[in-house]
Amino acid sequence: MTANPSCDRRALLDAAGIDKDAIAAHLGLPRPLRKSQLALDYGIAFERQVTRQEEGALVPLLRQALGLALPAASYKDINSVGSDSTSPMGLRHTHTSSLILSAARHQSEPYTLLDHPVLTLNVAGQQAYLEPDVIAFHHDDIFHIVEIKSFPVIHGQPDPVKVTAALTQAAAYVLAMRELLAGFPPDRVSDTVILINPRNFSRHPTATRYNAAPQIRHLSRHLARLRRMPDLLDTLPAGTTCDLVPGPDAVPTRPRDEVIAALATMQPHYVPTCRNHCDLAAYCRTEARNRDSIGALGPAVRDDLAGIDTITAALNLADGHMRPTADRTDVTHALRHAQRIHDELRNDNT
Ligand code: SF4
Structure with missing residues (x-):
């Protein structure tokens, strides 16, 4: 919670005492990086x-x-x-x-x-x-x-x-x-x-x-x-559950699609450091990338590109496929400068 206090998904799972490791195992996710x-x-x-x-x-x-x-x-x-x-x-x-x-x-x-x-x-x-x-x-x-x-x-x-x-x-x-x-x-x-x-x-x-x-x-x-957890709970559809429905042998029987649908109802806030502390990091990272979210690249990139929400928009501004609005002029200059350096380095290496 202290590592990523902005994540509603984590807050809800923690408040409900959900075993995130069991969910990760059921979904076949790789485990987060652990200290040796x-x-x-x-x-x-x-x-x-x-x-x-x-x-x-x-x-x-x-x-x-x-x-x-x-x-x-x-x-x-x-x-x-x-x-x-x-x-x-x-x-x-x-x-x-x-x-x-x-x-x-x-x-x-x-x-x-x-x-x-x-x-x-x-x-x-x-x-x-x-x-x-x-x-x-x-x-x-x-x-x-x-x-x-x-x-x-x-x-x-x-x-x-x-x-x-x-x-x-x-x-x-x-x-x-x-x-x-x-x-x-x-x-x-x-x-x-x-x-x-x-x-x-x-x-x-x-x-x-x-x-x-x-x-x-x-x-x-x-x-x-978090003290207003009832407000967070109100955002969930009625009947949302992360129960894995373990069978007599303790193996979960709940279909994976249902677990994924339940997770999708909770707002994540994925940042790359999730990989160091949260069992669901692999799931949330894929989800953030599929959503084209700039946050998937970390807080430093998100702050540098403030006002641009998606990776596609950043790339389109960088290569000129998108014209910047007035409030994005500075960040577009910076992106195009970075793109030029990247292109020069790539040309030098080929
Ligand atoms: S991995 Fe997912 S659930 Fe865990 S803290 Fe990050 S965004 Fe939240």
Whole structure:
């Protein structure tokens, strides 16, 4: 949901608790790109390295990112509540709430790091548990979300797509913290988020602060929209269902055409990054291409070609088959320039 909050289809499927992986398997779709086990292991090892108390890497990183004269900070791993990380979410959430509230009420040390907090967020009227791999850092009456990510910052430049995804995720934690601290001013939870990443090609961590306010606003708007789930449901024809009608052997018996017809009633918002997180990505990508949608090429292209809705229109403007209207003159110049460069490169190669 945080990766593509504009997608009504995903919102409806999530709100109804539909097993998207089962739909994808029934439709014979290829699975989305998953992180390799090697990459997952690397991420876990990096996080452990940063949070390992003996090495004390976190406090200097926060000092660097926030410009604090921070002597030390108390560290609490909420995963350690109960038996282990498999303890009930409710128990860990209760423990998280009491630690965060006592920090907010100045009943604990002024500098407190809370690792693996379990938070809740109101999603479409339901309390959803969030189990972030983040640290809530409390200092001088302000909480900051600190997120450890294993993608590198190379010569000061992280991958912007990954940064945006991380900030959108962090925005959910900021909003969840603000829900927990209802009654306190919202700015007790900062819009400034700290990402800790490996520097260059090493495992040496570096911390960078980011303003996550745009992502927080964006996600708030979509959550507010989800709270109006009845409005979204009203857009569906009566009797719409994604039930796969499993037989006695648990194999779905519902004809594929019917499942596809049910999906077609829900408005998608396909973007190329869907391939990283949604089981229905292959289906939605084909659908977006068949609809000739410019959005299928990603948000950067969609923004660059604002006002042009279809790939065919963009191509026709580029090769002169379509005359631009006054509001499309600039973008048509840019398209024709790109077309000339493309043609020159192709001629050079032949
Ligand atoms: S793959 Fe489809 S359903 Fe999933 S988020 Fe993207 S557009 Fe929505």
